[in-house]
Amino acid sequence: MRVTFLEKLHPLSELTDPREYAQVFYDILQIHQWLYECAGILHRDLSSGNIMYRRIDGKVYGVLNDFDLSSRVGDMNNSPTSKQRTGTRPFMSLDLLDPDWAGGHLYRHDLESLFYIILCLACRYEAPGVPAPEPRPYSQWFSGSDEEICNNKYKFLTSPFGLINGLPIQSYFAGFQRWLRKIYDQLRGGYIRRPSCAKKLSTSNEESEESGDEDLEFSQSDNDLNFDWNTLNRHVSYARMRSVMSSFKGKSLETRWAGKTEF
Template sequence: MAMVCQLNQLSSDKLGLIPNPHLNDFNRDPQQLVHDFKHNPESLVGAAYRFECSDGYTRIFVIKRVLYRAEGIIDQASVVVEVECVCTESDCQWHRDWQVIKISFPSRSRPPEDALIREARSKAESTGDLWALNHLPQIIDSITITYDESTVQGRLKADLKEKYEERVMRVTILEKLHPLSELEDPRDFAQVFYDILQIHQWLYECVGILHRDLSSGNIMFRRKDGKIYGVLNDFDLSSRVQNMDKGPTSNHRTGTRPFMSIDLLDPKWKGGHLYRHDIESLFYIMLCLACRYRRPNVPTPEPRAYAVWFSGTDQQVCDNKIAFLTTPFAEAIPIQPHFASFKRWLNRIQDKLYSGYKRRPRNSLAKSSQPGDEDFSDDEDPNFDWVTLNQRASYTTMRSIMSSFDGKSLETRWASWNRNH
């Protein structure tokens, strides 16, 4: 109780929370501060922030709309807001468009999101893979704010040392993208998903970056010259492949629970985060779209399909997904009529995942600990390929399924892939 009382007396900058009215050059007008943000995110609308940008301008942003707030520790969950620049600089180019600001609290040792995105964009430009730029976010500016020893984080770090994972506040200004919910035509959805598969593979194989958090909220799109391009967004939890066994990425299982792979939900899994776990997440994203919505933005009536994935514990979600993969396929997927064209994709990918999990070696630390485990371990192959579940969850397999939709080819952006594989 004494600790709670002491915490209650600290200012928000000492606590390291958001909203944050007095923190360096990123200041919110205290007169506009509303303290019920956790229960009413819209309370941020109309708030003004001042930001010292890297081009030398001091800009003032007014929040117009709260786009997203992640679940998490009170006032330490990521927040994404749409803003308008209202600075007084007459030659400021930012007046013309609204931007998006994301405030997040990643581990201090994790690679900054803006650094990873800039690294990927630079790679695309230097190698001539310019197609990839259409599928990556555009960072306008970014600032990282650390907490000194006078803050709660600083004190916890001093007391707990390496046992405490220190975090920073990261403020990122990005180009505005469009959410999946703005699409209508199932073929447009399919092209976006196929785009995401391609850019995910390019990032992994050509840049050495693994995204690690595919979710419906992290798949966006942009319109350019009359076309729609899927954009892989939100690199807060991404890692460089060569450093996957180091730092926080080696200890933490990342992802958004409804879309996380069976392995990453299993406490006995010791194999780390593999690229096929993100492929499995992409499958769950498409599955939930096709089965939980009558049409875009029109949910199916309760009880909705796969509801436990959104409300259950890791154990419950893992058990349920194992049961789902072992259910006879003919009646397993309740696809809504509007998304009926996804049936071929979903049935084939489900079949591949079931087959791959079923053939995992029995004697391994990576063996599932869930009920029904006997359905997933009937092969003692010592050369089993864990990375792709013996090619059943590989990029090549997914491309063979997703390159066409409803009998017609989709656009392959990474045209040189076929020549190199």
Template structure:
């Protein structure tokens, strides 16, 4: 099936699941899928690293669809990705206003099935829970082992950023992500909270149109949730908003806000354009392709620093006028105006916030809209910056915007 594992030259780690069949669903509605090659395996603790595998199925409702299975081990207490996606898709189908009320469906993943598998009574997981419940720790501290489940999710296959064919397509995908992120915030009330390159994907519609898709809602939360989830630090370090790296006096990160995700989208664009260069070429069929090469960049350190050091680096970059000016590399230079303007908007927003804090210390009582830094990084402000690329207007889908962020 995947060669002789003893022969390293023949052993293909992406093929270890090829041909394996899984039966999912309830007893009266079992669905069989056949696993193919591993498309993505995220680094993590062995036995907990998320794995994306291509699959096929003869299930009548899924015939003709390109599918993947996502195998993950989330905390049992966390709301499932499927819940957020299903809630969002139901909301998109019921929207009453707009030029095309259900436009958001094109920019959301399509989860077809999600099933959790618990552990047996004598499993390592259960034994660890029992061990930590009775263990004695230094200084009488308590440690509660976080119970996890094995979650298997079947969804439509999406495509990564590196498979886009032109820089213009990159721009449209990023603009789409800004739009669907705002729609999720406004209507189903969902904050994504884990924006990174791997979660910004794309599909083509049946009529061939490119659509950016915001994927992976594993760490999402409802923005009106009053529980602790919105104050749990989530995200991928190089792309996290710098404030989320700062703990308060009780050791907790701040509440996750709309603009924190916008800052993450900015970092995705920034780091792509400043750490890579692209050259436009053609494939064997004459279609355009982009050859992407990583180059030296002052931002490379963001992937090596620990949380505290990264916090200071990002704080200086995003709040100080005299910090260095980032330059987009060859092939991405049309993004330079986006990078400059969005960074300036954050600079002005944080200066407005610092001024508000100083006046408050002097006894001046006034309101401050922190969700968007007094509208400097509001949705409308960001869209004004990003609705045009290289002299051409990008496609606006979201005409269902609510006031505020």
């Protein structure tokens, strides 16, 4: 006879405090980084259903679940399954939805997925487990073809008018405004400076200032040959995400692991 003991984990919808949501999301970022840098594992399927939490002595701890589509980083170029585009479509990165993308699954794609998870929670729910009234924001990401979702996300991330009215964050999740705007600016800053976008979009310093990204300075265009695709030229990295997510509403969250990356 074999007996299996399973730990009880809780879904995000059971949280009742925005700060606890923030701690769980920050934990997921740290877990993802540890898996990538120390264990050599890339999850490749971040979604709201794969993020859970446990509560110990009154504190919440984020849990990253479901590694069915994960890959070893060292095998990414050799395993056929590692080259497949994976993810849950509403939360998939723009690149992985683009049929012309041939750069494989990068760790920043999972960080982009984490952004979409937080964004959809904050904008599509009035409170935990309570959907916002129809029409709910970003519903087009949950239906349609990969190409249609890709086009919608491309406009969202690159249009100079994309956030003219701000993000439609529900009042319960208003504390995530800073997180979401900062991470949006990081993603936008990287995507509009990709060599493939150079002829379509301006990369002036003035536009960078208008977008709210004050952390980096840029020349008129990034050098195509030296462009770092792994981090969209250092716009999207663990360190930059940590700089945003390590605090919530002006108060520090718990850092479980400091990480190894330099930028």
